[in-house]
Every structure is written in C-alpha cells, then in structure tokens.
Amino acid sequence: MKIPHFAPIPAALPATVPFVGPETLQRRRGRPFAARLGANENGFGPSPKAVEAMRVAVAGIWQYGDSTSHDLLQALSAHLEIPAAGIVVGEGIDGLLGLLVRLMVAAGEAVVTSEGAYPTFNYHVAGFGGVLHKVPYRDDREDLEALITRAHQVDARLVYLSNPDNPMGSWHDGTAIEAMLDELPQGALLLLDEAYVEFAPAEAVPRIAADDPRVIRMRTFSKAYGMAGARIGYAMGHPDLIAGFERIRNHFGVNRIAQAGALAALSDRDWLVHVQREVVAARDGIARIAMDNGMNALPSATNFVAVDTGQDGRFARALVDRLEEDGVFIRMPGIAPLNRCIRVSCAPAAELEILAEALPPALADLGAR
Amino acid sequence: MKIPHFAPIPAALPATVPFVGPETLQRRRGRPFAARLGANENGFGPSPKAVEAMRVAVAGIWQYGDSTSHDLLQALSAHLEIPAAGIVVGEGIDGLLGLLVRLMVAAGEAVVTSEGAYPTFNYHVAGFGGVLHKVPYRDDREDLEALITRAHQVDARLVYLSNPDNPMGSWHDGTAIEAMLDELPQGALLLLDEAYVEFAPAEAVPRIAADDPRVIRMRTFSKAYGMAGARIGYAMGHPDLIAGFERIRNHFGVNRIAQAGALAALSDRDWLVHVQREVVAARDGIARIAMDNGMNALPSATNFVAVDTGQDGRFARALVDRLEEDGVFIRMPGIAPLNRCIRVSCAPAAELEILAEALPPALADLGAR
Incomplete structure (x- = not known):
C-alpha cells in the first residue's frame, strides 16, 4: 500500500533542506567542531x-x-x-x-x-x-x-x-x-x-x-x-x-x-552595547586574519565577515570543506560571484585564533600560497 | 494608502483565535488565577x-x-x-x-x-x-x-x-x-x-x-x-x-x-509513572469534588475530567465565567450536548482544593443548589 498523495504544491517540492546544520556536519565527521563560525550565531552570548x-x-x-x-x-x-x-x-x-x-x-x-x-x-x-x-x-x-x-x-x-x-x-x-x-x-x-x-x-x-x-x-x-x-x-x-x-x-x-x-x-541595554563592541573587535580580528593569509575582508555591518579569497567558488568551497575537516565550521555564499568569498561569524578571540591557526596549512594544501 | 491585499485563502479567513489564553484572561480580570485548571497543563511538572x-x-x-x-x-x-x-x-x-x-x-x-x-x-x-x-x-x-x-x-x-x-x-x-x-x-x-x-x-x-x-x-x-x-x-x-x-x-x-x-x-521513566499516579489521584479528587456538588465526573483517560453539570451549555458557561471571576481557570466544551460539561485539568491537591471551595458558593449563586 502507498501513502495517500500529497497536496499539489508540496507534491511538486523537492525534499529541500535550506541549510545542513553544524550538528549534522559534526556527526558526519565524527567529532565536534573546535570553532563554530558558520551560522552567524553570537558566541558572546545573551545578557x-x-x-x-x-x-x-x-x-x-x-x-x-x-x-x-x-x-x-x-x-x-x-x-x-x-x-x-x-x-x-x-x-x-x-x-x-x-x-x-x-x-x-x-x-x-x-x-x-x-x-x-x-x-x-x-x-x-x-x-x-x-x-x-x-x-x-x-x-x-x-x-x-x-x-x-x-x-x-x-x-x-x-x-x-x-x-x-x-x-x-x-x-x-x-x-x-x-x-x-x-x-x-x-x-x-x-x-x-x-x-x-x-x-x-x-x-x-x-x-x-x-x-x-x-x-x-x-x-x-x-x-x-x-x-x-x-x-x-x-x-x-x-x-x-x-x-x-x-x-x-x-x-x-x-x-x-x-x-x-x-x-x-x-x-539590558548595557549588554547589547558590550556585544556590539565585541563584534566590532571580532570583525577587525577576522580582517587581520584574512590579510595575514593574503585574503581581503569585505566591510561588514553584521556579526559576520565575508572574506574574498581572491579566487573562485570552487576554491572557496574547497577551503570551507578543508576547514570543516580541521574542525572549523564556516559557510560561504552559494552563487557567483559572491561565492569567491567565505563567510566567518564573529566570535570570541579564542575561537578566531583556531581559525587563524587552521588557515595557513589549509591554504597551502590548496595551493594558494 | 492601504496595505497590499492578502492572498485569497487568508483574505477569506476570520481573525480567529482558537483559544484565549489564561494570561489574557488574567489581564482582563486584573489579577492572577489562584488555580490554573483550564488548559490541560500538567501541574505536576516535568521530570x-x-x-x-x-x-x-x-x-x-x-x-x-x-x-x-x-x-x-x-x-x-x-x-x-x-x-x-x-x-x-x-x-x-x-x-x-x-x-x-x-x-x-x-x-x-x-x-x-x-x-x-x-x-x-x-x-x-x-x-x-x-x-x-x-x-x-x-x-x-x-x-x-x-x-x-x-x-x-x-x-x-x-x-x-x-x-x-x-x-x-x-x-x-x-x-x-x-x-x-x-x-x-x-x-x-x-x-x-x-x-x-x-x-x-x-x-x-x-x-x-x-x-x-x-x-x-x-x-x-x-x-x-x-x-x-x-x-x-x-x-x-x-x-x-x-x-x-x-x-x-x-x-x-x-x-x-x-x-x-x-x-x-x-x-526518566520513574517520573512518568509518578505523574501517571498523581493524575489518577487527581481524577479521583475531581470526581469527589463533582459528587460533593451534585455533579457527575465522566470517566477519563486523560489528565483532565469532563464534569457533567446536569444542566445545559448556558449554565456551564455561567459556571465557568463565575469561577473565572473567583480566580479558578477552567474551560468547557464548545458544542451541545458536550457543553453541559465543564472541563477540569488534573492538578496538585492544593489547587483542586481551591476549586472545591469555590464551587459551592458559585453553584448556589447560579441557583443550582
């Protein structure tokens, strides 16, 4: 026996999932991420x-x-x-x-x-x-x-x-x-x-x-x-x-x-101001990490930074995948020419440091340096 | 200027609210309820x-x-x-x-x-x-x-x-x-x-x-x-x-x-068993309160009891409203002949006692006793 048919609109939809979540990615790789910088979450936390x-x-x-x-x-x-x-x-x-x-x-x-x-x-x-x-x-x-x-x-x-x-x-x-x-x-x-x-x-x-x-x-x-x-x-x-x-x-x-x-x-207005300041500092930190690795951080009015790899979408994808293997969760835009970038969420300095350490060998392996 | 029109299906809908919540009722009466027995919540709480x-x-x-x-x-x-x-x-x-x-x-x-x-x-x-x-x-x-x-x-x-x-x-x-x-x-x-x-x-x-x-x-x-x-x-x-x-x-x-x-x-299987026992006891307690007030509790396989007032929907509505005034939140079925009943959620004995005290004067005022 088959299940009753779906209504026409859902019947025509793919079984799309807009985003694969970091927990799913962690289960695939069998270990938790060391740095969670992909979902534009706010690691400075709530008030x-x-x-x-x-x-x-x-x-x-x-x-x-x-x-x-x-x-x-x-x-x-x-x-x-x-x-x-x-x-x-x-x-x-x-x-x-x-x-x-x-x-x-x-x-x-x-x-x-x-x-x-x-x-x-x-x-x-x-x-x-x-x-x-x-x-x-x-x-x-x-x-x-x-x-x-x-x-x-x-x-x-x-x-x-x-x-x-x-x-x-x-x-x-x-x-x-x-x-x-x-x-x-x-x-x-x-x-x-x-x-x-x-x-x-x-x-x-x-x-x-x-x-x-x-x-x-x-x-x-x-x-x-x-x-x-x-x-x-x-x-x-x-x-x-x-x-x-x-x-x-x-x-x-x-x-x-x-x-x-x-x-x-x-x-809690004070906490919001605190977070805003931390995010500005983290944006600067991400920009420095990008520059140290020969990449260019775009200006940001958010709690994440799009970093231009200077290469194409295939390269950025390979970099995201490689960082994921190394325990650093980031994401990237899905469409050219935006997908020349990787997207890094603002986070406390210790997490950004993990990114800073993971980037040079990853880029070297990808033949970028 | 008017807002853009709604899509046809929502445009044809009333601004229905399936239930008015107890918080809204409390604001209307200007005081919190003494007993919250209307939403089939479980006052025995989670594990x-x-x-x-x-x-x-x-x-x-x-x-x-x-x-x-x-x-x-x-x-x-x-x-x-x-x-x-x-x-x-x-x-x-x-x-x-x-x-x-x-x-x-x-x-x-x-x-x-x-x-x-x-x-x-x-x-x-x-x-x-x-x-x-x-x-x-x-x-x-x-x-x-x-x-x-x-x-x-x-x-x-x-x-x-x-x-x-x-x-x-x-x-x-x-x-x-x-x-x-x-x-x-x-x-x-x-x-x-x-x-x-x-x-x-x-x-x-x-x-x-x-x-x-x-x-x-x-x-x-x-x-x-x-x-x-x-x-x-x-x-x-x-x-x-x-x-x-x-x-x-x-x-x-x-x-x-x-x-x-x-x-x-x-x-936490043990806690579930504990709650199940408490609910059985509370069902019995509601049945006793009903009987003491000349009403008849229907058998229940849930964490609430439908109590037959022995009268009609208008009477039950008046009773629900009167209890609400007195700080006891209960609900009732919306359709005849079910609406001869009031519906009381199982709760700790102290809350049921508040119902037990509120019912006799409420029923007396409504001319039921």
Missing part, C-alpha cells in the same frame, strides 16, 4: 539577565506561553516607540517569513529577491507555490534599483531585502531604502529583513512611519541578543498587516522560556 | 532531570538547535521501537497539525472531524482552505463509524481522531481504531492525535505497524511530560509520509532548550 530569566522560567515550563506575548509586546512597543498593534512576535524570523509568504502570496504569484540572498526565504516562497524572480547583486550589495525594476516587470507581491545583507555583510543607507519604497509597484510589499540591524551604523536604518502600508520589517533575538536557539523574533508593520498574522499564526507557538529571555534581553 | 537539562541548556542558547533533532529522534526511535525515519519532531502537536494539513489538503478538499473536537485542528484546516465536515459525538465519545461514513461521503483527505479524546476524556479500544483503518476510504489518511496517550489504559493504544501508510500518530511532551511551554512534540508514520515534512517544515524551528528537556524527560 546574563536573560540567562537568569530563562533559568527561572524553566520552573514554569509546564504552562503554555502567553499566546499574545503580551509583556514582550509591550516592552517592544516602548523600545521601538510604535504601537503594540504594529508588532507580532513569532518563532524567529524563519517562522515569520513563512507566515508572511502564506499571508501575501498565492500560488503562481511573483516574488522578487536577490540571487544569493537568504535561502530560507526562497524555501518558503517555493513552499507556498510562489514564483521567485532573482536579480544579481551589484558590487557585493543587493541592487535596489534592479529589485524595483524586476518587481514592476513581474508584478511582484513581495520584494525581499536584507539590510544589512546576509551573506555579504554589506548595507545600504536608510535613505536609499526610504526612496525605494516610493518606487515599489502598487500591490507589492517590501519585506525588510533586519536580522542584523543592531550591528549596523545608525544611518543604515531607514526612518519609516509605524503605519506605512508598503513595508514589513523583521527583527530577531537570535543575533545581537544571542538567543538563536530560543526561536523568537518579531515583525513590525501597519496594524492591518500585522493583524493578518492572527488569522494564520500558531497562537501558542512561542516557547515560554524564550519569551522570558527576550524580555530580559531587551531590558 | 527533575528534564528541569536540570533545560537549566544547563540555557548556556548554549546562543546556538541554533539541531535542525534534525538527532539525539531526541534516536531516543524516540528506541523508546517507540520504530525506525527514526518514521518520526518527525516538531513545535508541539499544534505546529505538526498545521504542517500535516498543508502537506495533505489542497484548497477545497474535504476533512472530517467530530463536532466539538480540537479547535486548533479546525483552525489549520480552514487556514489552508480545506473544507471541514463534522459528525456528532455519540455517548460522549467520538463516533468512529460516523467518521468513516462521512469520510466516504465527502471523499475525505484527512480524518481527525483524538484518542483519548479532548474535551471529553473518553476513549476507544485500540482494536476499534485498528478496525477503523480497514474501513478508511482510499486516499484518506487517519490523523490519530495521541496527545494524552500516556494517561490512557494500555488497551486504548492501537497496534499499528510502523510503516502503515493509512495513519499518522501525533504525541507531545506538553501533557504527561509536563513541558507545554517548551513546544515540542512528534509525529509517527510511514517513512514516505514523514519525509514529506522535510519539504515544508521550519528546519531550525525547535527550541534548543526544549530538545534537551524532551530528551531528558523521555529517559
């Missing part, structure tokens, strides 16, 4: 206040979380100076991306993104039968004009932009994004992924009215707040748009410990 | 080993969880004596229900359930444009024959059965469910929700081959394992069916602390 709040919250784990994330929502409202009705808390940006695509994109409708941008967004678009249109990066940045032009050409429902960008770490001025909004086609929504915004210079953050109906912004506690494993993030937009999530979201889906941790993390 | 594992896991929360939940999957495989390829871990049964509906049900296709059964399942079916067909309970149990008959009539893609049942606490013998499988229409899948199975007698658990393509079973760490706020559960089925989840699930969606807690909870 000690958040850690304490999460430890305390364990005792209440027999209770479902607050389905409205009320306390966190109020704190975010105060922090962002926008009404709580313009914010929805969800299971990380990954979860919110899936909900947004489902809310906005019918099967066969067009979505525009950049060639080489966040694969999990593409996964969700395909997952709901949307049709992806991709434009190339320009000078290692997402190309705002090309995104807009393509959005008009294909009558896009959603336009994805990550600012600062993943995987290149590059960014646009907020004013450029504000101007982009005026060029969006009627009926299209700009999805502004700001996962890394806390690491960016102030001028990279666009000024957008809380009730601007043309854009939704997503942020997370996974990066600057050091809580990737907690799965908690939020989206901001026009209250009518945010209300749409109530129709489809999993209301009791956010982990209760994550709610408590995020609330405490948000209140 | 101390799980608590300890979760506290330890907080330190690693800067890392994403393992996208494959590998260690937990292996432990479940050993525990259930089925291959790991027949199990998928997800963000609680609520999350898995949404994924399953999305995987199996195209817009306009038929789904069969019972009138008064789990609202969150219905929410997901509507959320993906499925058409719900409902059959009444019979003698306070889900009516297996009626479900099958209706499934044939409407050419159902999914048939939902909760065993033991929520909200009535009733159950069927496993042999009846095994027989039901033989009567399923071609192309239909039985969705067997076993959220409460650890509280049920052994004979309520059907014997189903791990590769039976006609059924998917869902279980959770929210109930017997006392980890509702962690959002972790699993589904079991034919490996081809389980593989389908890889096409659409949020691969890094499970909280890392939840993974650690579930793994530890699963290993």
Whole structure:
C-alpha cells in the first residue's frame, strides 16, 4: 500500500533542506567542531539577565506561553516607540517569513529577491507555490534599483531585502531604502529583513512611519541578543498587516522560556552595547586574519565577515570543506560571484585564533600560497 | 494608502483565535488565577532531570538547535521501537497539525472531524482552505463509524481522531481504531492525535505497524511530560509520509532548550509513572469534588475530567465565567450536548482544593443548589 498523495504544491517540492546544520556536519565527521563560525550565531552570548530569566522560567515550563506575548509586546512597543498593534512576535524570523509568504502570496504569484540572498526565504516562497524572480547583486550589495525594476516587470507581491545583507555583510543607507519604497509597484510589499540591524551604523536604518502600508520589517533575538536557539523574533508593520498574522499564526507557538529571555534581553541595554563592541573587535580580528593569509575582508555591518579569497567558488568551497575537516565550521555564499568569498561569524578571540591557526596549512594544501 | 491585499485563502479567513489564553484572561480580570485548571497543563511538572537539562541548556542558547533533532529522534526511535525515519519532531502537536494539513489538503478538499473536537485542528484546516465536515459525538465519545461514513461521503483527505479524546476524556479500544483503518476510504489518511496517550489504559493504544501508510500518530511532551511551554512534540508514520515534512517544515524551528528537556524527560521513566499516579489521584479528587456538588465526573483517560453539570451549555458557561471571576481557570466544551460539561485539568491537591471551595458558593449563586 502507498501513502495517500500529497497536496499539489508540496507534491511538486523537492525534499529541500535550506541549510545542513553544524550538528549534522559534526556527526558526519565524527567529532565536534573546535570553532563554530558558520551560522552567524553570537558566541558572546545573551545578557546574563536573560540567562537568569530563562533559568527561572524553566520552573514554569509546564504552562503554555502567553499566546499574545503580551509583556514582550509591550516592552517592544516602548523600545521601538510604535504601537503594540504594529508588532507580532513569532518563532524567529524563519517562522515569520513563512507566515508572511502564506499571508501575501498565492500560488503562481511573483516574488522578487536577490540571487544569493537568504535561502530560507526562497524555501518558503517555493513552499507556498510562489514564483521567485532573482536579480544579481551589484558590487557585493543587493541592487535596489534592479529589485524595483524586476518587481514592476513581474508584478511582484513581495520584494525581499536584507539590510544589512546576509551573506555579504554589506548595507545600504536608510535613505536609499526610504526612496525605494516610493518606487515599489502598487500591490507589492517590501519585506525588510533586519536580522542584523543592531550591528549596523545608525544611518543604515531607514526612518519609516509605524503605519506605512508598503513595508514589513523583521527583527530577531537570535543575533545581537544571542538567543538563536530560543526561536523568537518579531515583525513590525501597519496594524492591518500585522493583524493578518492572527488569522494564520500558531497562537501558542512561542516557547515560554524564550519569551522570558527576550524580555530580559531587551531590558539590558548595557549588554547589547558590550556585544556590539565585541563584534566590532571580532570583525577587525577576522580582517587581520584574512590579510595575514593574503585574503581581503569585505566591510561588514553584521556579526559576520565575508572574506574574498581572491579566487573562485570552487576554491572557496574547497577551503570551507578543508576547514570543516580541521574542525572549523564556516559557510560561504552559494552563487557567483559572491561565492569567491567565505563567510566567518564573529566570535570570541579564542575561537578566531583556531581559525587563524587552521588557515595557513589549509591554504597551502590548496595551493594558494 | 492601504496595505497590499492578502492572498485569497487568508483574505477569506476570520481573525480567529482558537483559544484565549489564561494570561489574557488574567489581564482582563486584573489579577492572577489562584488555580490554573483550564488548559490541560500538567501541574505536576516535568521530570527533575528534564528541569536540570533545560537549566544547563540555557548556556548554549546562543546556538541554533539541531535542525534534525538527532539525539531526541534516536531516543524516540528506541523508546517507540520504530525506525527514526518514521518520526518527525516538531513545535508541539499544534505546529505538526498545521504542517500535516498543508502537506495533505489542497484548497477545497474535504476533512472530517467530530463536532466539538480540537479547535486548533479546525483552525489549520480552514487556514489552508480545506473544507471541514463534522459528525456528532455519540455517548460522549467520538463516533468512529460516523467518521468513516462521512469520510466516504465527502471523499475525505484527512480524518481527525483524538484518542483519548479532548474535551471529553473518553476513549476507544485500540482494536476499534485498528478496525477503523480497514474501513478508511482510499486516499484518506487517519490523523490519530495521541496527545494524552500516556494517561490512557494500555488497551486504548492501537497496534499499528510502523510503516502503515493509512495513519499518522501525533504525541507531545506538553501533557504527561509536563513541558507545554517548551513546544515540542512528534509525529509517527510511514517513512514516505514523514519525509514529506522535510519539504515544508521550519528546519531550525525547535527550541534548543526544549530538545534537551524532551530528551531528558523521555529517559526518566520513574517520573512518568509518578505523574501517571498523581493524575489518577487527581481524577479521583475531581470526581469527589463533582459528587460533593451534585455533579457527575465522566470517566477519563486523560489528565483532565469532563464534569457533567446536569444542566445545559448556558449554565456551564455561567459556571465557568463565575469561577473565572473567583480566580479558578477552567474551560468547557464548545458544542451541545458536550457543553453541559465543564472541563477540569488534573492538578496538585492544593489547587483542586481551591476549586472545591469555590464551587459551592458559585453553584448556589447560579441557583443550582
């Protein structure tokens, strides 16, 4: 006997996995990594206040979380100076991306993104039968004009932009994004992924009215707040748009410990500043390691650095694989010409030192020196 | 300016919330509840080993969880004596229900359930444009024959059965469910929700081959394992069916602390037995409280008890509301004739005592005594 057939959209999907996780890679190689620098996690960790709040919250784990994330929502409202009705808390940006695509994109409708941008967004678009249109990066940045032009050409429902960008770490001025909004086609929504915004210079953050109906912004506690494993993030937009999530979201889906941790993390401004400083120092450290090895670190407004190997994607792939064998987990962009780079997450100096020691013999073996 | 329009399916949905959470109710009344007996949470709590594992896991929360939940999957495989390829871990049964509906049900296709059964399942079916067909309970149990008959009539893609049942606490013998499988229409899948199975007698658990393509079973760490706020559960089925989840699930969606807690909870058989005993005692306690107040507790194979008020849904609603005012959070079935009952979750004796004290004056005020 066979299983009943799938619905048409999932039946047509590949059994895609957007990312192979480091735990899976470790099992393949039979040993843990010595340095975990591939997933843009934040090894400086969450605020000690958040850690304490999460430890305390364990005792209440027999209770479902607050389905409205009320306390966190109020704190975010105060922090962002926008009404709580313009914010929805969800299971990380990954979860919110899936909900947004489902809310906005019918099967066969067009979505525009950049060639080489966040694969999990593409996964969700395909997952709901949307049709992806991709434009190339320009000078290692997402190309705002090309995104807009393509959005008009294909009558896009959603336009994805990550600012600062993943995987290149590059960014646009907020004013450029504000101007982009005026060029969006009627009926299209700009999805502004700001996962890394806390690491960016102030001028990279666009000024957008809380009730601007043309854009939704997503942020997370996974990066600057050091809580990737907690799965908690939020989206901001026009209250009518945010209300749409109530129709489809999993209301009791956010982990209760994550709610408590995020609330405490948000209140600890000093720790955020500390992390921001550590990340700047780590970016400099990665740049030095790159230079010592004849490679060039690109400027970054995130907690990772794209390092130009000066060679091609095949070389970068070989380097990533070789470092993986040597216990150093990093990743790389998937598409040319971005894939001439390797991508290294910021981390404490001891971990970066492991990278510094692993690189010279790896590069020598690959014939680069 | 207006927001861009929603996709057709969500555009047609109401802004439904399947359940109003107890935190929301507490904010409405301005005070916390003295007894939290409404959400079928498990106030006996998780295993101390799980608590300890979760506290330890907080330190690693800067890392994403393992996208494959590998260690937990292996432990479940050993525990259930089925291959790991027949199990998928997800963000609680609520999350898995949404994924399953999305995987199996195209817009306009038929789904069969019972009138008064789990609202969150219905929410997901509507959320993906499925058409719900409902059959009444019979003698306070889900009516297996009626479900099958209706499934044939409407050419159902999914048939939902909760065993033991929520909200009535009733159950069927496993042999009846095994027989039901033989009567399923071609192309239909039985969705067997076993959220409460650890509280049920052994004979309520059907014997189903791990590769039976006609059924998917869902279980959770929210109930017997006392980890509702962690959002972790699993589904079991034919490996081809389980593989389908890889096409659409949020691969890094499970909280890392939840993974650690579930793994530890699963290993602590003694604590599970302790909780099972406490729940039996609490069921007896609720039955005594019911009897003392002239009401009749229905037999239960779950960690809650449906108590027949002997009156109608309007009376039960008034009683639930009155108890809420008095600080006792309980719920009730939504549909007649089930809604002659109130539903009380098992809890430590001190909490049940608060119910015992609140009931006589509440019933007196409602004119029942």
